[in-house]
Amino acid sequence: MTLKVYCDRMSQPSRAILIFCKMNGIDFEEVHIDILNNQQHTPEYKAINPMSQVPTIVDGDFTLFESHSILIYLSCKYPGVASHWYPSDLIERAKVHSVLDWHHANLRRGSVGVIMNNVLLPLNGLPSNPQAAEEAEKTLVKALTVLETFWLKDGPFLTGRSQPSIADLNLVSEVMELQLLNEKEHDRILSPFKKVLQWVEDTKSATAPYFEEIHGVLYKASKEFRELIAAKSATNE
Amino acid sequence: MTLKVYCDRMSQPSRAILIFCKMNGIDFEEVHIDILNNQQHTPEYKAINPMSQVPTIVDGDFTLFESHSILIYLSCKYPGVASHWYPSDLIERAKVHSVLDWHHANLRRGSVGVIMNNVLLPLNGLPSNPQAAEEAEKTLVKALTVLETFWLKDGPFLTGRSQPSIADLNLVSEVMELQLLNEKEHDRILSPFKKVLQWVEDTKSATAPYFEEIHGVLYKASKEFRELIAAKSATNE
DSSP: OOEEEEEOTTSHHHHHHHHHHHHTTOOEEEEEOOGGGTGGGSHHHHHHOTTOOSOEEEETTEEEESHHHHHHHHHHHOTTSOGGGSOOSHHHHHHHHHHHHHHIIIIIHHHHHHHIIIIIHHHTTOOOOHHHHHHHHHHHHHHHHHIIIIITTTOSSGGGOSSOOHHHHHHHHHHHGGGGSOHHHHHHHHTTOHHHHHHHHHHHHHTTTHHHHHHHHHHHHHHHHHHHHHHHHHHHO | OOEEEEEOTTSHHHHHHHHHHHHTTOOEEEEEOOGGGTGGGSHHHHHHOTTOOSOEEEETTEEEESHHHHHHHHHHHOTTSOTTSSOOSHHHHHHHHHHHHHHIIIIIHHHHHHHIIIIIHHHTTOOOOHHHHHHHHHHHHHHHHHIIIIITTTOSSGGGOSSOOHHHHHHHHHHHGGGGSOHHHHHHHHTTOHHHHHHHHHHHHHTTTHHHHHHHHHHHHHHHHHHHHHHHHHHHO
């Protein structure tokens, strides 16, 4: 039975898993769960993932969610996966776990908050909370600073590795989500972080051509969202 | 060289690691980093862990932080660790990873927010943010509901296991932190969750006598904090 990946290319961890499967020649069926239209909340999908989140994989009769866990599972299950993705050395593996764990309450939390308050709420005509927006940006900038000065200090990839691990894939997909901000805001937040920007480019190159292929939906949405928000703010002026 | 565990028994992930080491006969030196007195922010400690958080382990010349990563590393490094803590079976291990990943943005986020707003800020005479307190409680109650109805549905331990894994140790230590709330609040939040309460007791029993030994500091603090906050609120009336 083919591995099923329930996902939406608009979701950063979904993209990480799709790129990973394509890079490693894993045969899978992509099942689109349209999160902008709340398809993750349908009873059908909740029967698969009661948390109503993407991505989820179904491998035979085994269902798994949480993207870090999925990437580890796939790395271990498929012998063809190159060892740099999830190193078998105890210490190298521990470092990959450490940056993945750090990600949850830092980069991801900041990025999700910033996109929610600056893009998704305004797009849906809902009031954003200025205090929440400010705190999310603080969390995001702090996380980008830690990426720049600590996790990438021995680069080119996270924890000083010479080839990307599953952590690079997951965290770069998160940084890419910031493309949904307007260009000025995107550059204002990201431009001070030269190592982060270089690392994004290095990860893109290391995962070509799949990285750009899978991010196509995000690039298209980014263009549309920027135009819509600009039109809304022009109307409000 | 003996494994060093930099920690504070007032921190929930620190307690999980201490109990784990004791349960598995791992020889270690406990180095107390007094978080209530901001010792995690000293230059000496920042040289060990630039994130200024506990716990951290130093094993020879390898430094590791993030408690989930530490528990996985210790489980793999010491051959004496019983296999139920971190199962070697691919699917069983994936389930343990999944609940640990879920923990970050759900149970932990809710619990930390509730304790910050209801205990630590009032204790330090700082204003708490009613909206943040309400949101933290919502996150916490939702996480407890998911524990009760999903992760513990096939009990007695998380993901339907018959013996505790590192996930039980970590998540139960988090639930224990709620002891810092006053008794009424603690019971109001936790009493609807019968399976969660039973699971806490089962984890305590499975890790006796170390569970209670390591939680002694928390129990003492709980008593003191409850008295202090009661005295403060009496003065304010």
